[in-house]
Amino acid sequence: MKIRTLALLAALTGGGLMAGTVQAQGFVFGTGQPPADAAPAPAGARNAKVETAQRLLARLGLLRETPSGSLTPATQEAIRVFLAQNKLPASSQVNDGLLNSLRRVIWQTQNWSSGNYKGREKLVDAQGLREAQILLGKLDYNAGPLDGTFGPQTQVATEAFQESQGVTVDGLITATVLMNLRRAVNGAGASAKETVRVLNWPDYIDAGVLQDFEKENNIRVVYDIFTSNDDLQARLRAGGTPYDVVFPTANAVPAMAAKGLLGKLDKASLKNLGNIDPRVDATLRAWDKDGSYSLPYMWYTVGIAWNPKLTAKAYPGHAMDSLGNVFDPETARRFQSCGVGVVDSASDVMPLAAIAGGQAKWNGKNSVNAASQVLERLKGIVKVIPTDQYIDALASGKICVAIGFSGDAVQAQAKSRGTVEYRVPTEGGLLAIDAMAVPANAKNRRAAHLFIDYLMRPQVIAKISNSVGFANANLKAGEFMSESIKSNPAVVPSTASLSRSSPIPILSEQDQQDIAQAWGRFSK
Template sequence: MKQLTRVFILVFVVSFGILYLINHLNASEGYSGDKTVTIFNWGDYIDPALIKKFEKESGYKVIYQTFDSNEAMMTKIEQGGTTFDIAVPSEYAISKMKDENLLIPLDHSKLPNLKNIDSRFMDLPFDEKNKYSVPYFWGTVGIIYNKEMLNGKEITSWNDLWDKDLKNKILLVDGAREVIGMGLNSLNYSLNDRNKAHLVEAKEKLDKMTPNIKAIVGDEIKMLIANEEASVGVVWSGDAAEIMSENDKLDYVVPKEGSNLWFDNMVIPKTAKNMEGAYAFMNFMLDPENAAINTEYVGYSTPNKAALKYLPKEISSDTRFYPNPELTDKLEVYENLGKKMLAYYNELFLEFKMHSK
């Protein structure tokens, strides 16, 4: 019995020693809670050089994790198993996270660089007075097309996509809000329409486009269009900019009927353990020079007005990606539709996809 007791004591001492050593090493390497900032962001959505710069300037160690959808991000934060000091959700997700008490209100006094954000992108309906969120990137949904492959034809409207000359030439992004929204916009309905008769009308109109649809795809849409395997694509503006940098025959347009104006914002989730580190990182990213570096790397439009002077003129003056207020005022931000209505959008989209095969 004494021998068994000594074994238990030895195991306990060794285990405690190993735990102490790990904690000591983590602390010395910057992995202790107060020296670590854990960021939850979309994939390839920050210049890695900026993370290294932040670590060097601040003394914090960054742990960077990625997600591929707002829903996956929210689920992980709701579960609470992982500490995230910063997350980067889209506007409708922010609205939902507010309702579900998943966000910590921001202290603007700790974000002096917030003054650099264009006033057009502050105090929006999904987060009035920016109580919970800081603008990160913004953009539109539109149409990218290859003029040469279309024999010089210009596209200006969603309704152009029903042209019989485009048979088997169109790629669509695999997104219910984007595709159903395209159908709604083509009928001059709101992107956030909750009228089921309007939604069915939009879906039935989309069904008539199916001869023109080559495929409904994910990220590979960028490669396929750049390589001229399709002449038209419905894409997000940042993807369009990236594709166009690979092929100068391409152009991008926001259709005249209107489209989506989207925002990704930095927030501090309820899981945060290092508030000071979170504020330090946010303020670092709001610095105009850092925002400009990040904008060139990512390719999306920056809401940081002060950063524009640090960008090449061919970027900052390109009205396709920095449209004037007259256009942006016509665009719509996705609203949180609620579970039942979102499920209905997804159901219609799935039916459309099956019809397109």
């Protein structure tokens, strides 16, 4: 993929931040000088440009408060600091010149100039980028040349689209953004009279299901993603427009309910409640004891995935279904050349690390300490793979062995045409359920329950399972699932494998704090 480099940008700008007006990939950088007739945003009033400036200032670490669109004293101070740091003329005005200067600094300093990257991993390829550029154009967002190159104009157009959708704004083109672009071009929910806001894990829905729900109910689905249970809780605590349906991992439900983040479900309004498998629902009660706050969406195991071709070269004849392949440093080093990793989900990985460290059953601080000691020995050997990049890392062969979710391994199998294997580890794996829940501050509880009820239809949840590779909790869905999915041991493990799997433990507040600290030391 062609990359707009910082050197090119510097050449275009003459090496200075404010060296005139420059066009790169269709994006016109401002001079930073406010137009003579520009009016300052009034203090206390909500203003779209102020909100955008606040978001950009926050990305630069200059503003700590939640973007509100109001020109607060903290925002004014952040603007003053930004202008001073970059030797720009002092101004109290929030205008296009300031926004373009903010975007330019972010472009130059935060890896934008390296392409469509989050960290160091490319999120979509050139073909996906070009499709996104075309779709953005159809929606009247100028994404610059349709060349599959991620430049400033594509970033800005993507941010504008995300803002219009009411979803997380980061300017990156992920699979979810591409899905939402396709849905928008197809007129998804265009004539709907109401909206349901959904917050889910990456790669965890079928786009057709969203569109069918919108058509049937005349309710627009605003679809956003989170990357961890901590991220989910932070979103629910933050200001802004509330979400109506969320999908926490079941072991996170008790703490979220205790913090007042979840509301009780109106199960009497759910016509398809009887389709839930009572065995899965009973397992869910290991976390949500009364079943008041959650219903099962998908269930899965946390175990080990690998690429047999790559691991056979790195360690010929070695059995791959052991935790030691990742958690034993001497063994992990054998796979370092082809990539060994863990998914970036501390609450899923730490209990397995504790098992590898001799703690067969979760025991609070003792287990955290055991897991921490295991992870400490792996620093510099084992990579931490973001949840929204795990599937592609496995499928593309960037990682040859990793700890992660069974359903993600199934999606990687499909993308790699069968070159990925997955097993519950011989020492034991984890059994987990992702739940459907309604936040306590949901604005549209009626639509939330309609959406949850829709997902409990056998044909609907089967379509999702076929798409995402996770087992569902619906008694009647089997006849609508593809044989390749329901017969895959990574989707539905054998009885013996399940007997070695224990439910993901409920983590106390202290556990969560200790895990966050240990994970921070390991992943930085």
